[in-house]
Amino acid sequence: MANNIDVKDLLEAGVHFGHMTRKWDPNMAPYIYMERNGIHIINLYKTAAKIEEANEALKKIAASGRKVLFVATKKQAKDIVAEKAAAANMPYITERWPGGMLTNFVTIRKAIKKMASIDRMKKDGTFNTLSKKERLQVDRLRAKLDKNLGSIADMTRLPAALFIVDIKAEHIAVKEAHKLNIPVFAMVDTNSDPRQVDYVIPANDDASKSIDKILSLVTDSIKDGLAERKSEKDQQQQEQKAEKATEKAEANTTATEE
Template sequence: MAKKVEVKDLLEAGVHFGHLTRKWNPNMAPYIYMERNGIHVINLYKTVAKMEEANEALKKIAASGRKILFVATKKQAKDIVAEKVANVNMPYITERWPGGMLTNFVTIRKAVKKMASIDRMKKDGTFLTLSKKERLQVDRLRAKLEKNLGSISEMTRLPGALFVVDTMREHIAVKEAQKLNIPIFAMVDTNSDPRDVDFLIPSNDDASKSIDIIMTQVTNAIAEGLAERKSEKQSKDEGDAEDVEETTNTVVDDMEDETLDEKVPKVKIEKPAVAKFKKDVEEPNEEKAEKVEAPKKSKAKADKGDDDLTKIEGVGPKAAEALINAGLDTFEKVSKAEPYAIKEILTEASSRMAHLDPTSWPKQAKMAADGKWDELKEWQDQVKGGVE
């Protein structure tokens, strides 16, 4: 468990310094403690509370396996964000925000694949067959792509959340995330509008020390979520292995206790023997059949995993909550629902979700319900935002 930040630490880092009073946004009034020398002072107790709330949400998103995209293009933030975020293997944008990064994600992915194709040219020798001028042009293109998009080369689908440093500067990124209903986390200063953000952290977004301490807490929370995901996966795999081994031992013990010469032809049974035992035994009794079937059902259930509706491309945390409240709390139920019915549920839940297109959600839910995760991921990688 990471050490919780204290108000004293935030005070020393200058997190409480806001902007000039004449530049303030009135919507930030609840988070302002006082005014001194023409500058607003942020209430650090509320900063700590909001930070804990945001960290808990980021931890859950990281534990679910979704990526969190960090955006910080201002000079005093880019190096800090790149260093901290790289440690938790999350994508980040620290150069110019490419327009359509989220809303036109398919085109951005093509640019990323262009980098991979250039790298293949250099490996297979094709690059050396080009003229000197062409090689120079290709190298310049590769360097430009690496500078702008290198950090998102492994982001094969839309992120599960967006973390922004200075929403005023990154307003285009915020608008794109809002359009796609992607949760927005942000460091919000006294000159910004907190209504644009789902999880805000009232703080000084101009000082490097302030950005450093906030990013440290945020990345620590993400690291905890990733560690939890890893441990849960390991324990799940171990549990499945133990179930198979226990069932196999039970089947073998039962076979040794009975006289198999009369009921079953002599066959060589090796562990794990569940599937082979059913195939080789010609006349199994009902008790044995039940013992063989039981682990198969539990294994099928394990393959499907938890019904986390956010694994459907286009379904964010808020949309998933709306579906669950409407009774569509499993992949199987969503797969049987009509797209127009899902659309009505989303529209009634929030006007901000009225633009979502759930046409492909039943199809994706069907693949998830059947445990076809590889097929689902391949489909999502080829389709923009879950809309065919």
């Protein structure tokens, strides 16, 4: 379970290290504990409380069957986000954010369908009828599409929420989410404006250990939500089977009596 966040674990992961004081955003003041050697230190008790708040909401989204899109294109976050999001069966963007990813989702879906059509060409043999030059072009297009959009290939509709690592780096994603009223969950460092985020997790968004720790906690709660959904579905199926069995038994009894 992702509940009862241990502050000691957050401390060991370096979640408390903010930016240099001269780079701070004054709106982060409520989440700052102190200043040490010119660096702001984040209040980890507030971080823990905010993680629990975010996790509760993320768990509900996952349990409802909707998707959370994870976004992190900075070097130290990419691999961690890709691994954690994939393990929780959620879509993610770790390459360049495609402009209009949310606001022009229809076009993005067309690009994903193009990828699927290339795969069909390869399966049904059409690909082999192309010239060597054409095959090379198609392969390059497929590789480019897969690199940028492969991780969202199963996202057939807009996500219910975004989870972002570093809202400064991903400001376009934040802007698009705002336009469509899609809630934003994010790791927010001391140099960023938390007012842009619906569920703020004040944390060091530059160190890989810190990112890994927060992402582990967040995706664990999503997995809990998915497990809850599966359990409910299994229960419904069992109840339906039991109902059918009862109906069948009653029908047999009636037929015997007649």
